Amino acid sequence: MTFIRRFLLIMLVLFLLLSNLPAIAAEEVVVVLDPGHGGKDNGSFGVLNGITYTEKQLNDIITSHLYDSLGNYEGIKVYLTRYDDSKPSLQTRSTMAGDLKADLMISLHMNALENAAYWGGTEILVHSGNYLPQAAKDTTSIANDILNRFTKHGLKNRGVKTRTIDGDDADFYLYPNGAYGDYYGIIRYATSMNVPAMIIEHGFMSNASDLAFLSKSENLKKLADETAAAVASHFGLAKGNGNKVTMKTQEDLTLGDIPTTLTVGDEIPSLTASGGSGSGQLRFESNDCEVIKIDGNKLIAVGPGNANITAVRGTDGEYQAKTSDNYIRIAVKEPYVPTPTPTATPTQAPTPTPISTPTQTQTTAIVPTQISTIVPTQTPSETNTQMPASASITSSPQATNKVSDGDSSADDFWTVILIIAGVFAAFIAISVVLLVKSNNKNRRKYYN
Numbered sequence: 015m016t017f018i019r020r021f022l023l024i025m026l027v028l029f030l031l032l033s034n035l036p037a038i039a040a041e042e043v044v045v046v047l048d049p050g051h052g053g054k055d056n057g058s059f060g061v062l063n064g065i066t067y068t069e070k071q072l073n074d075i076i077t078s079h080l081y082d083s084l085g086n087y088e089g090i091k092v093y094l095t096r097y098d099d100s101k102p103s104l105q106t107r108s109t110m111a112g113d114l115k116a117d118l119m120i121s122l123h124m125n126a127l128e129n130a131a132y133w134g135g136t137e138i139l140v141h142s143g144n145y146l147p148q149a150a151k152d153t154t155s156i157a158n159d160i161l162n163r164f165t166k167h168g169l170k171n172r173g174v175k176t177r178t179i180d181g182d183d184a185d186f187y188l189y190p191n192g193a194y195g196d197y198y199g200i201i202r203y204a205t206s207m208n209v210p211a212m213i214i215e216h217g218f219m220s221n222a223s224d225l226a227f228l229s230k231s232e233n234l235k236k237l238a239d240e241t242a243a244a245v246a247s248h249f250g251l252a253k254g255n256g257n258k259v260t261m262k263t264q265e266d267l268t269l270g271d272i273p274t275t276l277t278v279g280d281e282i283p284s285l286t287a288s289g290g291s292g293s294g295q296l297r298f299e300s301n302d303c304e305v306i307k308i309d310g311n312k313l314i315a316v317g318p319g320n321a322n323i324t325a326v327r328g329t330d331g332e333y334q335a336k337t338s339d340n341y342i343r344i345a346v347k348e349p350y351v352p353t354p355t356p357t358a359t360p361t362q363a364p365t366p367t368p369i370s371t372p373t374q375t376q377t378t379a380i381v382p383t384q385i386s387t388i389v390p391t392q393t394p395s396e397t398n399t400q401m402p403a404s405a406s407i408t409s410s411p412q413a414t415n416k417v418s419d420g421d422s423s424a425d426d427f428w429t430v431i432l433i434i435a436g437v438f439a440a441f442i443a444i445s446v447v448l449l450v451k452s453n454n455k456n457r458r459k460y461y462n
Contacts, residue, residue, distance in 0.1 A: 060219030088254025112207025135170030
């Protein structure tokens, strides 16, 4: 009994001690921010009061503000897809988020629409949900919260939107489950890496009202703070000190030699590259998967056209992803199909002797041996063009007689003429005889 009491007392003390210890920190939420465009790609632009603002410039400013704002929440780790004025490919950016096992990727942009200055407002693009339904649900929830917060600052809410690839290109961008891929590359590649992603279009640089707001750094900070608050609310983060990670830049990376001309169906089984830094995975990319498809480190020519091939050393958490300093442009042609040459001259079939069709001026002779017996048959209608199965090519007696109708008609004509002439002659003769008799009678009457 004493033992049991001692055991319960020890358990009570341990419970009290453990309850007063600081809670073990949960795993940090990883967010990857992607400042859109970069390098020579300035994106859209807008002009206000004679000053030209580029999208890249505003993207960099709001990304910097959001990087700091998220860092003010405890339990978060924040990365950037680029820390300088470079331009990683869309696939590299999303793949980097996958390598970092990001819980959320946010790509920051500004909108524009040519010849439509009246068009303004902010919108957010998310997953279609046909492959990662939970990612679509989560990003839609966060996006709606962000847009509602933006309206407090006078920006029009244009809604949360999705778009998939369709038409002739759809088959080249299918997800593993056969569903159509998302139209926007950042989201499509992030989906393939199982990373929830969104694209925030903060406003239209082609709209004077939007640009007047977006051109001020303090306004961009307001939008960044609202975005950070929405993210923190979704993940249940409290104010505190977050972890803002600045990664190192890799050394130069060079893609190995590849033939610059291929034929559809050709394969290069092992692509190579040298250089780079860190232990990140080496990958290869094609800018047009309808021409060149990359499967691991194997290249496959799938269609005619031109495609650029690059190498990428992924991030290991210490070094940011690095794209090769060179690329190789490959021209893919259709396979050559030779024109078949006959091996022997084919024997020419004898030309059949044409059967002349008798005309109305021809007379077909009737051979006695062909008409030993004449069986009366019904004359076919002129509109009936179908030949009976038992019909013979030999002309029937009726057809022969019909051919000779032309000469018979000529003979009949002259016969009629002769008859008429005979009748006329007889008429004349009779008339003369009657006239003579009448004269004689008159003479006798006169003399009597």
